[in-house]
Amino acid sequence: MLLLLLYVQCFTMDEQRSKAVTEAFVRLYKDGLIYRVHRLVNWDCTLRTAIFDIEVDHEDLKGETPLEVPGYRSPVQFGVLISFAYPLEEGLGEIIVATTWIETMLGDTAIAVHPQDGRYKHLHGKYALHPFNGRKLKIICDAELVDPSFGTGAVKITPAHDPNDFKVGERHNLEFINIFTDDGKINEMGGS
Template identity: 80%
Template sequence: MTLFAYPVEEDLGEIVVATTRIETMLGDTAIAVHPDDERYKHLHGKHAIHPFNGRRIPIISDEILVDPEFGTGAVKITPAHDPNDFMVGKRHNLEFINIFTDDGKINQYGGAFEGMPRFRAREAVTDALKKKGLFKETKTNEMCLRICSRSKDVVEPMIKPQRYIKCSDMGNEALNAVADDENRKLEIIPRQYTAEWKRWLRNISDWCVSRQLWWSHRVLARYVVF
């Protein structure tokens, strides 16, 4: 885990964040803190400045993602390259910046780091932060690392166009089928699992049927041009 600082506007000093993928800071669009964390209340609504491109980065409050006891209590948000950050981006209407090419190199949004393979960029970004006096330290951090079952390479979360099946209508039909009145069409046995049925279907998400695996589901899709 690497700790580094973002300068804060209005001469408010700096805010230190921790990350295991420091190269993704090139696509950061926010810094999140817990709304009840006294250390950062004076920074609510303020902006940090990206050290490599000058982008103004809002400091936001998010009690869902941020654990004040983990790391520094301030979390860099890269909505285009992390599933949890993606949800934060949706909740706070953040900008989504993809910084990787399909072959794992930094794209045009990486500025001086463009063209570097992602792990080479990790070293280069660290060195550049040290030169700017923003690097703090590294710490050992145990974590689960997602590895491709075929290539054995580290999986890189990225935003890609997908095809989805809308599930909300089907979910509502399934919910109505176990209604607690004379309209009930389906009985769940044992009855205590009815609550579990409702919990899943009330929080149902659309089903991604395209995915990024070439051996995944084939989709019957046609384009019609008039």
């Protein structure tokens, strides 16, 4: 008996297969089995692609820590707590926030305080002003994120650039502002 094997070679993006994939995704979407949503990703500025979580070394730093970073000749200092002031609306003075990620302040959309922190009770629901672009930053209460005994007890919120802030942004319906280009430079949303 002669067995004839037919081997078909095709391009995965040819018209027939592309239509089948589109049809499958449309059906899954209409059935509510898949959906589109914005999420944070681990972005590689050199490769210009998202990196899977298991490919990223996550490390909780305890205080100031020098780390080797590809492309830098000497270690880069991480975990440095920096405090700076945002002016408040209505001539109420200023609110000082503390952060280890100062470079994302261009994308801040709120400032969070603990609801039980007496230092900030008079500011609940008020606004600070971003010093570089004039954006209004609502002062919100968030007991999940804010530890009143750490730093100043006031936390800048950058939902588009930090996993914890992302959750706060969802809880409080904040604006998500991406301030980086694909190659890691500041874009027009970060200022001129």
